[in-house]
Amino acid sequence: MTGFVIRKLLRTLFTLFLVVTFVFFVLRLTGDPVSAMMPDDTDPAILDELRKQWGLDRPLGVQYLEYWFNLLQGDFGNAYRDGRPAIEIVAERVPATLKLTLTAFAFIVIAGFPLGIFAAVNRGTAIDRAIMTISVTGFSLPNFFLGILLIFLLSVTLRLLPAYGSDHWYNLIMPVITLGTAGAAVIARFVRSSMLEVLNAPYIRACRARGMTERAIIWTVALPNAAIPTITIMGFMVGTLIGGSIVTETVFAWPGIGRLLIDAVTARELAVVQTVVMITAASMVFANLAVDLLYLVIDPRRRYASGTGE
Amino acid sequence: MAYADPSEAFERRSSTQVAIAHVIASPVIVKMAMLWLIMILFIAVTARWIMPYDYQQTALLSRLLPPGATGASGDFHLLGTDHLGRDLLSRLFSSIQLTMLVAVFGTFFGAVVGSCIGFVAARFRGWVDDVIMVLVDFQASMPFVIIALSVIAVMGTGNMLLFILLVGFQGWERYARISRGMTLSAVNHGYAAAIRLLGAGTFRVYLRHILPNILAALVVQVSINFPETVILETSMSFLGVGIQPPNTSLGNLLSYGRDYLLNAWWIAGVPGCAIFFTTLSMSIVGDWLRDVLDPTTSSGT
Numbered sequence: 001m002t003g004f005v006i007r008k009l010l011r012t013l014f015t016l017f018l019v020v021t022f023v024f025f026v027l028r029l030t031g032d033p034v035s036a037m038m039p040d041d042t043d044p045a046i047l048d049e050l051r052k053q054w055g056l057d058r059p060l061g062v063q064y065l066e067y068w069f070n071l072l073q074g075d076f077g078n079a080y081r082d083g084r085p086a087i088e089i090v091a092e093r094v095p096a097t098l099k100l101t102l103t104a105f106a107f108i109v110i111a112g113f114p115l116g117i118f119a120a121v122n123r124g125t126a127i128d129r130a131i132m133t134i135s136v137t138g139f140s141l142p143n144f145f146l147g148i149l150l151i152f153l154l155s156v157t158l159r160l161l162p163a164y165g166s167d168h169w170y171n172l173i174m175p176v177i178t179l180g181t182a183g184a185a186v187i188a189r190f191v192r193s194s195m196l197e198v199l200n201a202p203y204i205r206a207c208r209a210r211g212m213t214e215r216a217i218i219w220t221v222a223l224p225n226a227a228i229p230t231i232t233i234m235g236f237m238v239g240t241l242i243g244g245s246i247v248t249e250t251v252f253a254w255p256g257i258g259r260l261l262i263d264a265v266t267a268r269e270l271a272v273v274q275t276v277v278m279i280t281a282a283s284m285v286f287a288n289l290a291v292d293l294l295y296l297v298i299d300p301r302r303r304y305a306s307g308t309g310e
Numbered sequence: 311m312a313y314a315d316p317s318e319a320f321e322r323r324s325s326t327q328v329a330i331a332h333v334i335a336s337p338v339i340v341k342m343a344m345l346w347l348i349m350i351l352f353i354a355v356t357a358r359w360i361m362p363y364d365y366q367q368t369a370l371l372s373r374l375l376p377p378g379a380t381g382a383s384g385d386f387h388l389l390g391t392d393h394l395g396r397d398l399l400s401r402l403f404s405s406i407q408l409t410m411l412v413a414v415f416g417t418f419f420g421a422v423v424g425s426c427i428g429f430v431a432a433r434f435r436g437w438v439d440d441v442i443m444v445l446v447d448f449q450a451s452m453p454f455v456i457i458a459l460s461v462i463a464v465m466g467t468g469n470m471l472l473f474i475l476l477v478g479f480q481g482w483e484r485y486a487r488i489s490r491g492m493t494l495s496a497v498n499h500g501y502a503a504a505i506r507l508l509g510a511g512t513f514r515v516y517l518r519h520i521l522p523n524i525l526a527a528l529v530v531q532v533s534i535n536f537p538e539t540v541i542l543e544t545s546m547s548f549l550g551v552g553i554q555p556p557n558t559s560l561g562n563l564l565s566y567g568r569d570y571l572l573n574a575w576w577i578a579g580v581p582g583c584a585i586f587f588t589t590l591s592m593s594i595v596g597d598w599l600r601d602v603l604d605p606t607t608s609s610g611t
Contacts, residue, residue: 018448026460094341134599140590142541144548145582148568152578156571232315243453247545250570261456262549273463279457284451 003291012289019281024067028060076278077271084269084293090257090279096166100179100248101241103172107180108187108237113227115184116191120226121218123196131188138185143244147178147251164253171252179248183237190233194226200216201225228299235291239284332602340598343591350588353403354410361386361400368557369395374574390576392566402580407559408553409585412543416478416535424485425528429516431486432493442486449483454540459551468554477543477552481535488531491522512524526603539590544585558587 032048051057056068070077076087119131127201154174155163165171198204199222207217254261257276264272333344353360363385372381380386380396384526389398431442435574458476465472493516496502505519546552547561555562560581567578 005325013445015448015451018444019452022448022457025461027464136593137590140537140586140593142585144545145564145586148564148571148578149584152571152575156575184457218480223392239451239453243455244454246459247549250549261459262551265459266467268463268466270463273460278459280456281452284453 004296008289009146012027012285015285016282019278019285020068020071020225023277024064027270028063029240066069071278079269079271081267081269086269086275089272090260090275093255093257096254097245097249097258100172100175100254100256101245102242104176104183104244104310105181105237107176108183109149109234111180111184112187113191113230116300117195117218117223119188119192120195120199124194128192132192135185135188139189141181143178143182144247146181146247147174150178151251152173165253166252175248175252175254178251179241179244182244183240186231187214187230187237190230191226194229195222198222198226228295233293233300235287238287240283242280271289312470318351325563336598337476338356341595346587346588346591347595350406350410350584350591353410354407357403357407361397363387363397364401365396365400365404365558367396372394372421374570374577376574377576385541389580390574392577393574398576398580400583401558401563402560405581406584407542408557409543409559412474412477412553412559413536413540416474416480417539418544419475419478420480420482420535420539421485421532423479423480425489425596427482428464428486428489428491429493431490432497432511433516439490439607442490442531446483446486454480457541458546462546462551467478468550470553473543475550477539477546480539480542481531484531484535488527489524492527493520495518496523530596530603532598533592537592537596540585540589540592 034047034056038047038050048057049240074087076085076090078084079086079089088287115135119128135218151163151174161170161174163174199218204217204222206213207221210235212221242258245254245256246261248254249256249258250262256277261273261276263269264276329495333341336344356575368389369381369383369385372383372385372387372391373393375387375391375395376468377398378388379390381391387397387399390401392398392401427442431439436535458480461476462473467473474552497520502515502520505515510519541593542550542566544561547559549561550565553559553562563581564578564585567574567581570577
């Protein structure tokens, strides 16, 4: 088991190394950052001067090492426009995004699980079909359109909620539904098929043979077993949420890193872009690590399997 | 992965009659979805000829007309006009054309490149395979939109070819994983080795013998990937980092409409519904296709 954990940790570090390398090469090889940032009619002498100043005239290997050296010291470069450290600009946007994504995550679990269980228990009935129809619809509804629909319905027509703002708890309602609906739909579908699989397993038949009530079987035996594989999907959700928050934050003018990223891409603030990319990648990589480790805690079979070297 | 008898799968695909029988036997909802997709494809191909007006023609006296209204110059606007008085139906057709163009070419590009990467991994094994699989894992652990945005940040917006390739590249790692995995199991079946012993070259073995056998799995992946490509393109255009004016995709159209929800809901509503019904139809047809092509998995369980 220790070996398994160490292997996973090494893999995590390696992926982080790949992320940094990827960002470095995308920023250096797909174009010249200096001419990308400056207006097209800038004097070539000024461009050369800037290149020298930023160390872009040196060999790629040297730049790459220096890049690592700076990153490890927490230096992600400075924003081009106001000269502030990029990490600082990003850091002040993180709480808003965390608030949004964590609430949306809770929404996904709270909405997705009961729907999936309910559909599985009522398999083949009208309830099942209705839930699955909602699920396919929720999954196909692009979140930017869902956000606009919500604004149209709740803000413009019914005048229940303000379309913009982030100061009150009720400001969270529409962004969270926008961000979480697709995920909840995926979870509902997955929980349903996972439950159905478990309900057909021999040990469930054994429970029935022993006279357990159907209710007890579903809640104490089937659900815990069916929930295990959903952990993997929950790990994927982190990526979906981060990707989705870019759109959601833009639609609702939410002051998080998603909207910051779009602004930075449009303004070509490469230091800010790379910081956001790395923070995002790091959170995804650590989410995957957490999923792997969570399996060890929850599923004893994994513990033994990994203990004997798989 | 359990897989149907290759000869049976081959027979099914080669027979148009069986395919038609499957379509006729499909549920009503699938038929409706197919009908919608056929209509969208028809519009995408013929947009230039069937649009009633020039999609860029502004008319300041006919601004924000509701659907079915007649403009100042006596022009009829079935879906109304936008904030510059441009005919929404014409803009919708033009946007459907561009969105479909990106989706079709992008998906095709991603499928071909991704599958080839998988073939290369399976053909060479060893360190080539290792490197490719590390990249596949890396891609699977990053939201693609973040990668696309960082490339756009450097290259700038407005390069349409780059954008199509970028959007299409989404999901390459899944094609690579499928084609690699299924090629490896095909090699184990022995028929590939047998053909090789008969003197067939690498390309012949892969294109003529392995590809037809794994095509069903790749087609299923395309049906999953296609709506995702549409959503990625429209989201990026919606965010202003995708298709740039004067060209317009459904995402651009929707983003203009956002500012006019209060007095002209149709500007956002029409393209939004077009995107939604298209992705929904693709999901429905895709689900159905999966059941037909792969008898070992059925959505009923």
